[in-house]
Amino acid sequence: MNPYLLLAMAIAAEVVATTALKASAGFSRLGPSLLVVAGYGAAFWLLGLVMHTVPVGVAYAIWSGAGIVLITLLAVVVYRQLPDLPALLGMGLIIAGVVVIQLWSDSGGH
Template identity: 60%
Template sequence: MNAWMMLALAIVAEVIGTTALKASEGFTRLAPSLIVVVGYAVAFYCLSLVLKSIPVGVTYAIWSGLGIVLITVVAFLVYGQRIDLAGLIGMGLIIAGVVVLNVFSKTAVH
């Protein structure tokens, strides 16, 4: 599996772990708590493999930026949490930053 696919897997695992974190109710519910631990373990394992071939700054920018956007979408769908216009604009800027980093930066590995 290439580094970009591994990064995507790390992002998805982190979003799953974060979604379960809310459901764990402060780690008082066993099943969601186990999902949190497994989700984050998979995320960080995948992230450690990604760092062998993609610079840490680029990796972290993509992982955290896309994770923020995805967890916001999941929070809307699963928990009914709303986001206002400022939040949407902010997430648009995050996505734009990730695109700029990958398209224009000489740091990114393609």
């Protein structure tokens, strides 16, 4: 399977798990707590598969960068937590960094 598809799946699982972490209320609610454990388990398993072919630094940069942005977007929708301008600028820099790695770095896995 395409490692970048696996990476996208790992990112999705991590985003679901992290979003459910708040809903778990300190692991006092069973449903969200199970989602946290399953989501993180799937995310790390998939990330491990990705690292068979994609360099560790590249895989982790994409995984964490995309996760930060997607979790922030979900927090806006689900929890009504709006990021301020410095947070948005920082996320823009993270996205720019991932793009630079993918397009111009020799360690970009291409």
